[in-house]
Structures are given as C-alpha cells and as structure tokens.
C-alpha cells in the first residue's frame with residue numbers, strides 16, 4: 448500500500464497537534480488533508496446558512512451538531528481526490544460521527560487503514576492553545592512561544608495577518624477540553640476494538656511526532 452493511499456484519522460484533544468501534523472502529512476507525504484474545523488470556519492467566513500448555524504457553537508467551544516458536520520464531511524468525501532487517500536483532522540469527534548463515517552466509506556467501497564491517537568498531557572494542551580495564532584490568508588499555524596513568526600503578527604509563508612481564534616480564549620478552551628473528555632475520548636476504545644489504533648507521543652515537539660508518524664506510514 449503506497450503511503451498516500453492510506454485513509455488515516457488523527458485523533459486527539461484540542462491542542463494535540465492534529466492540524467499542524469495533518470498539514471505536514473499533506474505537504475510531505477501527499478495526503479489530502481480534510482479538516483472539518485477548516486471547512487466550518489470557511490462556511491462561517493463566507494456567511495453561508497451552514498456557517499450561520501455553526502458559528503455560535505464554535506465560538507463557545509462546543510461541538511457543532513452531528514448532522515451538520517456529517518453532512519459537510521460526507522459531501523467532501525465523495526470528491527474524486529479522496530479515493531487516493533486522506534488524513535482526517537478533527538473528525539470524527541463523537542461515536543455517532545464514527546459510525547456515520549464507516550457507513551459513508553462503505554458506500555464508496557473504501558475503509559479506514561489507521562487511526563493515530565496523539566497523546567498529550569493536559570497542561571501542554573492548555574499552553575499550546577493559549578498562545579496559538581493562525582494566518583487568516585493561508586491557515587498556517589503559529590504559537591507566540593513555541594512557533595513564533597519572524598515578524599510578530601505576520602505570516603512567514605504568505606505575509607498574511609495572524610489572528611487568535613475565538614475558540615482559543617480561556618473560557619472556550621475549557622469547554623473544548625470538556626467536550627473532548629465527554630464525547631471524543633471514547634473513540635480511543637472504539638478504534639482499538641477494530642485494531643486500527645496506534646499511539647503517538649505528541650506531547651513534545653511536532654517534528655519528533657511527525658518523524659514517528661512518517662516512519663510508521665512508510666513501513667505500512
């Protein structure tokens with residue numbers, strides 16, 4: 448199996464590095480990166496009906512209802528480029544989403560190959576989320592201490608403006624971590640029962656985690 452044919456999920460709490468690692472997996476290993484968070488933020492920015500429904504939940508750090516998220520991801524998975532393989536970032540986040548994903552993939556004669564659980568201590572998650580900024584033009588992710596941009600507030604890659612996500616405020620971070628514990632963490636058992644789960648230590652620097660992931664994917 449070629450690495451970029453793999454159908455992969457990155458599972459982990461907010462701040463575990465899913466977005467950063469998925470972008471590296473896309474850039475260096477040729478996977479299609481599918482982030483429901485990015486899709487929803489795009490819908491909010493464009494002011495679509497779906498975006499209007501999702502915005503309130505997102506700003507407070509709550510999960511967007513399953514039907515909305517399953518709908519947008521389901522549609523995206525039908526695109527031809529997904530047949531080659533993909534890395535899912537931020538989906539599924541509930542058991543209902545995980546079951547829906549299996550159904551969608553089965554309908555397309557596809558199946559998951561691997562679920563990587565990014566393990567990160569809670570104090571590291573909070574430190575990462577609190578200082579995180581993102582480029583409003585190209586989506587690149589920075590951190591004021593861990594990954595500073597050369598010019599404060601300006602993206603190194605495209606010169607775009609960096610902003611703090613509404614849901615990276617302290618109150619929203621607490622809600623997101625609770626949603627993870629109460630609704631998403633059970634997916635670790637769900638996928639280990641399927642024999643698809645592997646753990647990755649994502650508590651240190653992102654390069655170390657990426658090397659571990661890349662080596663595993665090349666072997667696979």
Ligand code: AMP
Pocket residue numbers: 461483484485487504505506508509510511512513516536537538539540541544614623
């Ligand atoms: P993320 O960029 O993955 O951290 O997602 C940002 C926000 O979008 C989350 O806090 C949720 O409000 C919403 N969201 C993204 N993916 C999902 C999902 N699979 N289920 C429910 N809400 C989601």
